Amino acid sequence: MPGTNGALRQFTRRTALTALGAGIVGATAASWPRLTGADIPGRGDNSLSIAIMGTAADAAARQKVIDAFAKVHPEIKVKVQAIQAVDWKDFFTKILTMVAAGTPPDVVYVATEGAQLFAEKLAHPLDEYLRRDADHMKEYFADVHPSLVEAFMYKGSLFQLPIDWNAANMYYNTASLRQAGLERPADNWTHTDFRSTLAAMKKANPKDFTPYYWTNRLFGGVVPWLYANDTSFLKETKSPGGEWLWDGFYANDPSRSLRSGGYQWLEPNADDPRVFESFDYLRGLVKDGLGVRPEEGGGSALIGLFASNRIGTTPAGGYWVQGLHEAGMTEDGFDVQFFPKWRTQRHQFGTAGYAIMKTAKDKDAAWEWVKFSSSLEAMQIVFPTPNTTPARRSMVNEQLYAGTGPRNWKVFYDTLDRFPTTGPIPAPPQQAAVETALMKNVSLAVSGDERQLKDALSSMQRDLELALRRQP
Amino acid sequence: MSTATSTPTGTGSEPGRKPAHKGSSTSKRGRVQQRWLPWAFLAPTIVGMGIFTLLPIVASIALAFFRWDIISAPTFVGFDNFAEVVQDPTVRVSFLNTIVFVVVAVALQLGLALGLAIMVQEKLPAWLRVFFRSAFFFPLILSAASVSIFMRYLFNEQFGVVNWLLSIVGIPAVPWLTTPGGSAAVVILVYVWQNFGFSFLLFIGGLASIPVETYEAASIDGATGWRKHWFVTLPLLSPTTLVASVMAIINALQVFDQPYVLTRGGPGDSTRTAVMVIFESAFQRLEFGQASAIGVILTLIIMAITAAQFRLSKRFVFYQ
Numbered sequence: 001m002p003g004t005n006g007a008l009r010q011f012t013r014r015t016a017l018t019a020l021g022a023g024i025v026g027a028t029a030a031s032w033p034r035l036t037g038a039d040i041p042g043r044g045d046n047s048l049s050i051a052i053m054g055t056a057a058d059a060a061a062r063q064k065v066i067d068a069f070a071k072v073h074p075e076i077k078v079k080v081q082a083i084q085a086v087d088w089k090d091f092f093t094k095i096l097t098m099v100a101a102g103t104p105p106d107v108v109y110v111a112t113e114g115a116q117l118f119a120e121k122l123a124h125p126l127d128e129y130l131r132r133d134a135d136h137m138k139e140y141f142a143d144v145h146p147s148l149v150e151a152f153m154y155k156g157s158l159f160q161l162p163i164d165w166n167a168a169n170m171y172y173n174t175a176s177l178r179q180a181g182l183e184r185p186a187d188n189w190t191h192t193d194f195r196s197t198l199a200a201m202k203k204a205n206p207k208d209f210t211p212y213y214w215t216n217r218l219f220g221g222v223v224p225w226l227y228a229n230d231t232s233f234l235k236e237t238k239s240p241g242g243e244w245l246w247d248g249f250y251a252n253d254p255s256r257s258l259r260s261g262g263y264q265w266l267e268p269n270a271d272d273p274r275v276f277e278s279f280d281y282l283r284g285l286v287k288d289g290l291g292v293r294p295e296e297g298g299g300s301a302l303i304g305l306f307a308s309n310r311i312g313t314t315p316a317g318g319y320w321v322q323g324l325h326e327a328g329m330t331e332d333g334f335d336v337q338f339f340p341k342w343r344t345q346r347h348q349f350g351t352a353g354y355a356i357m358k359t360a361k362d363k364d365a366a367w368e369w370v371k372f373s374s375s376l377e378a379m380q381i382v383f384p385t386p387n388t389t390p391a392r393r394s395m396v397n398e399q400l401y402a403g404t405g406p407r408n409w410k411v412f413y414d415t416l417d418r419f420p421t422t423g424p425i426p427a428p429p430q431q432a433a434v435e436t437a438l439m440k441n442v443s444l445a446v447s448g449d450e451r452q453l454k455d456a457l458s459s460m461q462r463d464l465e466l467a468l469r470r471q472p
Numbered sequence: 473m474s475t476a477t478s479t480p481t482g483t484g485s486e487p488g489r490k491p492a493h494k495g496s497s498t499s500k501r502g503r504v505q506q507r508w509l510p511w512a513f514l515a516p517t518i519v520g521m522g523i524f525t526l527l528p529i530v531a532s533i534a535l536a537f538f539r540w541d542i543i544s545a546p547t548f549v550g551f552d553n554f555a556e557v558v559q560d561p562t563v564r565v566s567f568l569n570t571i572v573f574v575v576v577a578v579a580l581q582l583g584l585a586l587g588l589a590i591m592v593q594e595k596l597p598a599w600l601r602v603f604f605r606s607a608f609f610f611p612l613i614l615s616a617a618s619v620s621i622f623m624r625y626l627f628n629e630q631f632g633v634v635n636w637l638l639s640i641v642g643i644p645a646v647p648w649l650t651t652p653g654g655s656a657a658v659v660i661l662v663y664v665w666q667n668f669g670f671s672f673l674l675f676i677g678g679l680a681s682i683p684v685e686t687y688e689a690a691s692i693d694g695a696t697g698w699r700k701h702w703f704v705t706l707p708l709l710s711p712t713t714l715v716a717s718v719m720a721i722i723n724a725l726q727v728f729d730q731p732y733v734l735t736r737g738g739p740g741d742s743t744r745t746a747v748m749v750i751f752e753s754a755f756q757r758l759e760f761g762q763a764s765a766i767g768v769i770l771t772l773i774i775m776a777i778t779a780a781q782f783r784l785s786k787r788f789v790f791y792q
Contacts (some may be wrong), residue, residue, distance in 0.1 A: 065763055093755040102540040121543045210630050293650040295738040305631060432756035436737075443650045443739035459740065463562070470757060 042206065047077035048365050050354070051098070051105035054082040055092040064275060064381045069372050076365045081105060087217075088113040089432050095122075099359075106360035107369055110160060111352040112151055112425045113435070116263075119154035120429040123355040126158050127244070134248060140374050141249035143392040145257055147353045149245070151424035153262035156241020161374045162391035164383065165351035166317025167415040168224040169336045170194075171406075176211075176312045180204040185337050187418075191228065191281060192424065194313075194340040195248040198290040201312040202361070212291035213302060214282075216442045218435045219350050219425050220315045225282060227423060230343040231274035233438055233460065233467075234265040234426045255420040259396075265428040269462030270457050274343075279453055283446045285471040291445050296439050304325050306334070315339065318389030318396075318412045321404050325386075331405025338411060338418070346424040347415050351373045351391065389413070430467050437463035479729045500700040536764035546761070553765035554790050563766060565739075566744040567773075569656075573745065574724040577660050581720050582713070585668045589675035590701065605676060609669040616666060616729035623735055624649065652742035655735045659743050663730045667723065671716045678712030679705070718781050746770050 028035070052058060059082035085091035092114045098104050099122070110118050119125075140161065141149070148162040177184070180200035181415050184191060187309060196209035205211075215221055226232045232318050241261030250256055269275060285291035289369055303320065305311050307327035324334055339347050354373055356366040376392060383390045386400050390414050401409040416422055437460060445456035536553055540546035557563050592604045610640065611619065626633050627648040635645040648654040682705065690704045706713075728747040731737055737744035737752075754763035 089756065096542050096755070121541075145530075150715075208630070213630075253655065293647055295624075295628075295649050296738045301625065301631070303627075310631070430757070436752060436756065439736065440738045440740055440744075444652075447647070447650055447739065456740070466560075467757075470759065 013325065029419070042324055044282055045077070046361065047079045047147055048107065048360075048369060049105040050078060050107045050109070050369065051095060052080060052082055052109040052138065053085050053088065053111075055084055056082055058082045062382070065373070065378050066099050066313075068377060068381060069369065072372060073368050076362075076368060078369065082418050087360055089435060090430070092117065092185035104357055104359050106362070107354050107356055107366050109163075109352060110355045112350040113427045113431050115152055115160060115355075115424075115430055116154055116427060116429045117161040118355045119152075120158070122359075123159045123186065123358065124358050124366075126161070126356070126367070126370070129371070130158065131246070131248075133371065136371070137374075138249060139376075143376075143394050145393065145413070145417050146246070146250045146253055146255060147349070147393075147420060149250075150216060150242075150259055150262065150472050151349075151351050152353060153242050153245070153260065155239050156261035156374075157247055157343045158242075160353035160355050161370060161381065162351045163353045163373060164217075164388040165349055166222045166319050166389050167347045167412065168315040168339055168350040169317060169347070169411055169415060170313055171306070171316050171334055171340050172313045173306065173309055173311065173318060174333060174335055175309060176201050176205055176209070184335065185340075187338055188345065189337070189338045189340050191225075191342045195281075195285065195290065198285065198312065202290055206341040208314065209310060210292055210305075212285060213305065213311045213314045214294050215293060215302070215441050216296045218427065218431075218438065219348065220317075222282060222438075222442055223426065224315055224339050224348045225278045225342070227346045227348050228339055228344060229274050229278045230346065231269065231272050231278065232426055232463065233268065233270050233275060233436070234428070235264065235267040235269045236423070236426065237264045239264050258420060259381045263424060263426075265434075267470065268461050268468060270461040270464060276453070276457060279445045279457065280450070283448075283453055286446045294443060296443065318409075319387055321401065321406065321409075322385045322387035325404040329405075331403065332402075333405070335406045335408055336411050337408065338415060344421070345419050347419055348425060349415070349422055352419075353391075376402075394454065428468065429446075430470055433467035433470060434464060437467045477629075524541045532764045532767055535761055536768050541758040542760065542761045543758070549761065553761045554769075555771065557762055557765045562741055562744065563746075563749050564747050565741045566749040569741070569744055570725060570746040571726070573656075573663075573727060574721055575661065577663050577724050578717065578720045578725075580660065580664045581668045581724075582671055582716060584664065585671035585716070586675050586709075586713075588668075589672050589679055590705065593676060593679045605673065608672045611666040612669045614666070617733050619666055620662060620730050620733035623658065627658050627734075630666075632746055650739060652739055655739060655743045659727075659731045659734055660732065663724070663727060666730075667720070671720055674712050674716045675709065678709045682708045709792045710785075711791055714781065714785045714789050718778055721777060721781070722774055725777070733769065 002265045004241075021189065052062070059080045066080065069078060070075070083091060083094050085094060088111045092110075095105070095108055104122075108118070108122075110123075144162055147167050152158055152162065154158040172185075178195075180197070181204065182197060182200055185197060201211040202209065223232065238260035239262050242259065244252075246256055246259045250259065253259075286293050295441070302314065303323045304327055304372065306314060307324055307329045325331075338345060350399075354370045356363055356370060360366045373382075376394070379390055379392055379395060383395065383400075386404055386409075390396060390400075393413055396409070396413045426434070440465065441456045441460040445453050445460070493667060511709045535546070535726060537550060537567075538546040539549045539553070559704060586607065588604075592601055592608075596604065625631075627635075629645050629647045630636060631648060632648070634648065635714060638646065646654060648658050686704055686708065690700050726747050727745050728751065731743040731745055732748055732751070737748050747770070750763045750766045750770070753759045
């Protein structure tokens with residue numbers, strides 16, 4: 001029956017096309033929230049969107065804090081969005097992309113590296129809220145060292161409350177040290193003591209053992225050596241202001257006179273003779289096989305290498321403890337000491353906290369989140385293990401390091417108390433360009449002869465001038 | 473062709489209507505269909521390309537004349553971005569690096585692909601040919617970032633497998649990723665390893681299309697071994713070589729993933745490429761105007777090189 005077959009064929013084709021069309025319309029309708037970006041946290045509803053650096057697992061881990069927050073503020077709905085990134089620079093790039101796309105979060109967890117970029121362009125100061133809730137906040141500031149708070153001051157205003165932080169202390173492998181016949185270094189060990197320690201470790205350990213492993217980054221790379229030698233690759237000054245905060249919350253602090261309206265890095269300083277001296281010291285370590293030639297941004301395998309006893313020493317903060325524990329290192333397998341002394345024993349640190357975006361829909365609600373996140377209750381939920389150093393002194397205790405080590409965990413917070421001039425990562429608003437200018441010249445500076453070092457520092461000075469000339 | 477007139481169950485078969493009139497109506501509709509139907513089918517592609525390709529190109533060119541940091545409103549600066557880009561030593565070095573990279577990487581990529589294609593096509597049994605076609609193409613389907621992260625471990629100076637293997641034969645550790653020469657070598661090596669598979673497949677196709685009779689004729693004329701390849705294979709493969717080289721050069725000019733992940737452009741600027749500078753200008757320094765200006769310059773260079781290749785092809789490419 002050809003006619004029937006034809007009709008059947010036509011019917012089938014039409015039905016198929018209709019079904020296809022209906023399917024496309026249905027799929028479009030079903031995916032409408034995705035197409036319009038309405039499923040982006042905070043978009044399409046009134047919830048407070050909070051961006052953190054991390055994975056979906058990190059976002060899920062915050063659920064307990066969100067639940068606790070909901071008990072206090074049931075009227076504020078919160079959505080946490082975890083953004084995966086290689087480093088903080090990468091994270092800020094992604095936040096800026098969200099800003100460009102018209103979907104900025106309301107609150108962002110920002111580290112020192114981006115603090116001034118956010119303060120200059122994106123963040124809302126906390127001053128009015130702190131003045132309003134001064135009585136409530138006194139307990140927080142009494143528990144947090146002013147050096148950490150000062151890192152988030154910018155032109156006299158405070159933009160973030162430190163939640164966690166890390167200083168560049170010196171980790172060492174206790175077995176390698178013992179093998180070299182050495183005891184725990186003294187608190188005030190010097191850069192020459194450090195070099196001797198490395199030489200002894202190298203002599204006593206296998207050929208593939210690396211006495212000093214360091215990375216080419218803004219934190220923990222060359223900068224701690226520059227700070228210890230009382231210099232930096234950028235000229236550091238401080239802006240006036242901030243008395244309202246210091247007099248209000250730190251009037252009786254012994255380091256009150258040191259505090260300011262915030263750090264400023266306005267000019268390059270790579271041509272300072274002390275910068276040359278510091279780089280030359282590191283060049284010597286590389287040349288004599290005591291330290292590695294650092295790769296740019298390297299160090300991702302560092303924990304594994306350290307835990308497998310192939311590295312003697314490396315600069316790192318409290319964030320390393322949990323990683324070493326999970327990598328199988330026993331609490332006696334490693335320990336930590338202050339960074340070696342040179343002209344000073346000033347350390348480098350980085351800290352992080354929530355910043356309220358200028359574009360936040362409900363800044364009052366955002367402040368409630370920031371305030372709650374700085375409470376002891378919230379921080380105890382967020383930091384059950386030592387995968388960073390909590391900003392609250394009371395939380396850095398024996399209980400936190402029980403079962404993981406290090407034995408001398410007190411070094412972490414003592415760094416701030418013993419060396420109150422300890423300063424933050426030098427990160428002006430042009431941080432990304434500044435970091436690139438530093439990193440790209442470090443390997444060359446420490447890899448060749450003295451001539452190459454001078455050329456690399458000249459190049460760094462020129463690159464930094466260009467970077468700082470640009471508006472963030 | 474009008475489907476309406478040939479369909480007995482057409483919708484125009486109303487009682488009392490003259491067939492001629494009906495035919496005229498359907499053919500008119502048919503003409504309208506003929507005229508608009510192709511456009512209807514093309515519309516999704518045209519709209520898609522317009523929104524996702526053409527519009528960004530136009531916007532990017534326009535952006536090159538503005539200073540814009542995403543956060544503040546853009547301001548018109550005329551040709552300032554181009555002037556700054558031309559004077560920027562980092563941009564100049566990165567373009568020079570890119571040119572050197574293209575010359576070395578493309579030569580290696582095409583040479584390796586051609587050599588292996590001839591070897592696989594002529595020397596191996598059919599079942600092994602299938603295996604190697606897949607094996608050589610395999611790296612191309614991997615993420616360049618993942619490959620580069622993996623290679624970074626392999627080439628680590630202290631703990632990498634490469635230096636460990638070298639140490640077995642008594643060669644001291646090579647600072648692969650921390651010296652300008654070593655970094656450039658690794659970036660080129662990783663790039664070529666990952667990309668030669670595509671050129672290889674093109675050459676395999678080209679070799680298969682060369683008639684066996686041509687080789688037989690060459691043999692009768694006394695050509696053997698390399699002479700046969702020189703006088704038969706290479707000339708007849710020249711159209712494939714043109715396509716492979718155009719694609720390889722365009723790809724190589726846009727190299728980003730390997731140097732970014734392996735070396736971050738360092739040490740110094742030794743492995744910084746043009747696209748890396750675009751990324752850094754836009755997303756790290758927030759100078760989207762300058763990034764667009766560099767993008768425009770790079771596009772013009774790619775267009776010029778491609779045009780030159782096609783022009784030269786008239787002299788060097790032989791079509792059967």
